[in-house]
Amino acid sequence: MGRTIAEKILANHSGQPARAGDIVLADLDFIMGQDGTSPLAIDVFRQMGGVKVAEPSKAALVIDHNAPSPSEGVSALHDMMRGFSREMGVQIYDVGEGVCHQLVPEQGYVVPGDLVIGADSHTCTYGALNAFATGVGSTDLAAALYSGKMWFRVPPTMRVLCHGALAKGVTAKDLVLFLVGQIGADGATYMALEFAGEAISQLSVDARLTIANMAVEMGAKAGLMEADEKTLAWVAGRSARQPQPVQADADAEYEKVLEFDVSDLPPYVAVPHRVDTVVPVSAVEGKRIQQAVIGTCTNGRLEDLQQAARILAGKRIAEGVRLIVAPASRQILLDAIADGTIGQLVAAGAALVTPGCGPCVGTHNGIPADGETVISTANRNFKGRMGNNKAKIYLGSAATVAASALSGMITDPRRVADE
Amino acid sequence: MNKERAKLHGRVHVFGDDINTDYIIAGKYKFKTNDMRELARHAFEDIDPEFIARVQPGDIVVAGNNFGCGSSREQAPLVLLHAGISAVVATSFARIFFRNAINTGLPVLQCPVEGLQNGDQLSVDLATGEIMAGDGRKWQANPLPPVMLQILQNGGLVPHIKKHGGFGFEGGAAD
Ligand code: SF4
Numbered sequence A: 001m002g003r004t005i006a007e008k009i010l011a012n013h014s015g016q017p018a019r020a021g022d023i024v025l026a027d028l029d030f031i032m033g034q035d036g037t038s039p040l041a042i043d044v045f046r047q048m049g050g051v052k053v054a055e056p057s058k059a060a061l062v063i064d065h066n067a068p069s070p071s072e073g074v075s076a077l078h079d080m081m082r083g084f085s086r087e088m089g090v091q092i093y094d095v096g097e098g099v100c101h102q103l104v105p106e107q108g109y110v111v112p113g114d115l116v117i118g119a120d121s122h123t124c125t126y127g128a129l130n131a132f133a134t135g136v137g138s139t140d141l142a143a144a145l146y147s148g149k150m151w152f153r154v155p156p157t158m159r160v161l162c163h164g165a166l167a168k169g170v171t172a173k174d175l176v177l178f179l180v181g182q183i184g185a186d187g188a189t190y191m192a193l194e195f196a197g198e199a200i201s202q203l204s205v206d207a208r209l210t211i212a213n214m215a216v217e218m219g220a221k222a223g224l225m226e227a228d229e230k231t232l233a234w235v236a237g238r239s240a241r242q243p244q245p246v247q248a249d250a251d252a253e254y255e256k257v258l259e260f261d262v263s264d265l266p267p268y269v270a271v272p273h274r275v276d277t278v279v280p281v282s283a284v285e286g287k288r289i290q291q292a293v294i295g296t297c298t299n300g301r302l303e304d305l306q307q308a309a310r311i312l313a314g315k316r317i318a319e320g321v322r323l324i325v326a327p328a329s330r331q332i333l334l335d336a337i338a339d340g341t342i343g344q345l346v347a348a349g350a351a352l353v354t355p356g357c358g359p360c361v362g363t364h365n366g367i368p369a370d371g372e373t374v375i376s377t378a379n380r381n382f383k384g385r386m387g388n389n390k391a392k393i394y395l396g397s398a399a400t401v402a403a404s405a406l407s408g409m410i411t412d413p414r415r416v417a418d419e
Numbered sequence B: 001m002n003k004e005r006a007k008l009h010g011r012v013h014v015f016g017d018d019i020n021t022d023y024i025i026a027g028k029y030k031f032k033t034n035d036m037r038e039l040a041r042h043a044f045e046d047i048d049p050e051f052i053a054r055v056q057p058g059d060i061v062v063a064g065n066n067f068g069c070g071s072s073r074e075q076a077p078l079v080l081l082h083a084g085i086s087a088v089v090a091t092s093f094a095r096i097f098f099r100n101a102i103n104t105g106l107p108v109l110q111c112p113v114e115g116l117q118n119g120d121q122l123s124v125d126l127a128t129g130e131i132m133a134g135d136g137r138k139w140q141a142n143p144l145p146p147v148m149l150q151i152l153q154n155g156g157l158v159p160h161i162k163k164h165g166g167f168g169f170e171g172g173a174a175d
Helices: A005-014 A038-047 A072-088 A100-106 A121-129 A138-147 A172-183 A205-218 A229-236 A302-312 A330-338 A341-347 A398-407 B036-040 B075-083 B095-104 B146-153 B157-164
Strands: A023-027 A030-034 A059-062 A091-093 A115-119 A132-135 A149-153 A157-163 A192-196 A222-224 A256-261 A268-270 A278-280 A291-295 A322-326 A350-352 A373-376 A392-395 B007-014 B060-063 B087-090 B108-110 B121-125 B130-133 B138-140
Touching (some): A005 A023, A005 A115, A005 A132, A005 A157, A005 A222, A030 A100, A059 A100, A100 A115, A100 A121, A115 A121, A121 A132, A121 A205, A132 A222, A138 A149, A138 B095, A138 B157, A157 A172, A172 A205, A172 A398, A291 A398, A302 A330, A302 A398, A322 A341, A373 A398, B087 B121, B095 B108
Parallel strands (some): A030 A059, A030 A115, A157 A192, A157 A256, A192 A222, A291 A373, A322 A350, B007 B060
Antiparallel strands (some): A023 A149, A268 A392, B121 B130, B130 B138
């Protein structure tokens, strides 16, 4: 019987057969921690008796969730991370470098075939690069830094085939929201997802990252794609390491195979307070908003900012709306300055905040007021997610968020598209 | 697993489906401090403000599908442990929460246990997967795999690694 991508990558890293359901101890290619999870991991690392990180060059810490620090308490935790990084020789990305899930692929830490863990649930993002990447907690992070290894239960795989081509004005975010709606917030719990089909191949690597990012929103452990020429070219520009692309066997054993023709999909939004309550934007058009957010590890990349700028260039956002833009990394910010995107967004009324998580997790940078409605490009809209449980959060593409900021109410971006 | 440590008995607190980590401990608190006793005072604050006044050491959380979904915050199981919770029994768990619970020493069993109310009594045997309510109703969960029982028995991954100087097993069938 053939094997899935997840089974092959875990077998390659454990020396075990690694069939779904097995428990394996595997060698890690890369380990990441962010500022919400690393401080606790550092405590745990010391409690384990850790005095040195097994392989410092295979790890990085990122200060992105609360960057710059909003309080003394957070500053102390950041300081603790900086101290640990100096002591252990582990790279740290400090305030302003960007969101961990943008930095790790962008800085070339991940190549096809890798096994990666990160102490953040959206570590699954790197699955778009054909790496088995999964989110863990602080104790796993500590044990991984200590030993360079981690135990895994090999997941069964659900294959999701997307046929056809996305229509004009419909983005990867719309596609993944549609999939979350179909599969459900726990539809892939304990599983790996394999995304395949022409609709996926046609997407840019950046857009594929958006899809893999939301695998965890379906409960999945990883969201994997095969590596094609686009992937290899993207990675070659960033990493000197040799990729080891892994393909699923034609007779691989899947828990489930879903097939969709995605040619007729419209733009979608997730409505409060569940990520899997997904409707076409047209179904909620006209809903007033007070805040719009473009950024996060889901949609803070250059293409997203450009999508928004195409809608907003030369115009002005509606009165009574705040538009917050947080580029996903310093590099993206620089690129978006160079091509004029940032100028267009700011001229249209956007408030630009530090590259990083921005207001995504509700600790700073734009906490909504009671009763307010927010539309965001993020991946989660739980009650209280943005720091106020009396606010409502809709999730959509950068184009949908920009179009909504322009009119002051939720708007199908195809109404205001340039061409 | 040691027979005595595998048997738990307590009063239940009942929750529904999709209890995410933001509901267990809101993100606005978790970044403030590493002090779990302080954080534990805010457990379930947004969805069950009386929980913290009600909870007693040894109590058990019973929930529906997808318990612990959302972020990877390990503060979620730690906060439950510090609030005095001795185990969580849920129809299903989000996988990161499940791992984090084992790693921090919070026993978790997957089983649909229905028809209970806050304050009802429940007994749980982690080694056999047997679950019994105060009124005699019984359920059978899949017992945990041996690796996880070992980690739990050692009190979590920290004491487990300290004891073995590493993971102490070499993968494969792990028993
Ligand atoms: S941008 Fe949001 S979802 Fe992404 S890592 Fe940061 S807080 Fe998490």
